[in-house]
Amino acid sequence: MPELPEVETTLRGIEPLLCSHTVAGVILRTEKLRWPLDRNLETRLTGARLKSVRRRAKYLLFDFGRGTLLLHLGMSGSLRVVDPQIPAGKHDHVDLIFRDAGTLRLTDPRKFGGLLWVDGAPELHALLHNLGPEPLAKEFDAEHLYRCSSRRRIAVKSFIMDQKVVVGVGNIYASEALFRALIRPDIPAGGLSLERCRRLVREIKTVLSEAIAAGGTTLQDFQQVDGRPGYFKQNLLVYGREGQPCPSCGKQIRNLRIGQRSTFFCRSCQH
DNA sequence: CAAAGGTCCTGCTCGC
């Protein structure tokens, strides 16, 4: 599910509801997600006040002062703030119950998401310290992309999904950004000119910003913190549109497998 | 049976 816009949407939903509130209890309903769940989470969190929530790449970082809770939503995870009286469903794996506020409930059918307690500075954690720049930051620019792509033979689509190059671009927005930038997804990254890098950077920033404004994209599982879906799906130009006419030239949108992932593009517009 | 929004790990290949 979640690429950067969905995680950002989740962050913006949670923050005003839970920040500065104190954890009253924790319920774990599964042994493990991506990693085994910390059985001491209840002890670590009960009585702790949520100082801030922020996002780095597709991770959410809950700062409790005494430590940080690191959360990744994987492919099918989502977070809601609910009334704790609402009974948990089959795939509701974790509840963080806040005093005088809602309960943060993690749902994740495929269990590819992960929850990790980090004692020290979270940015030093192995999961975070080798990540590329944030796509919406000014450090992510044409020169950066051009430098990284030099001599790389990997398909440009897999390249922009590499979190060491730039974070947050997943399978949906990679296809969308390449379509907007008129770049074929299967050409080697190393063949891009600086000018084409400039266009690609611009389109990545644009499509991610637009998707955030729409509350993300819901294909199946994703929901915003209040339970509404993301509304960007209707704005997807190529993703999931195999066989439909290209919005630009009218020729059929193609589906190609790159790196085991479905990739949508227009043969006649993208080169 | 195939595929679905992600990412880590393994083992192979290619170029110095």
Add this chain to the structure above:
DNA sequence: TGCGAGCAGGACCTTT
């Protein structure tokens, strides 16, 4: 020949 970076494929899991 050997090394290391880069790359492809598999694994994780449940549902449709």
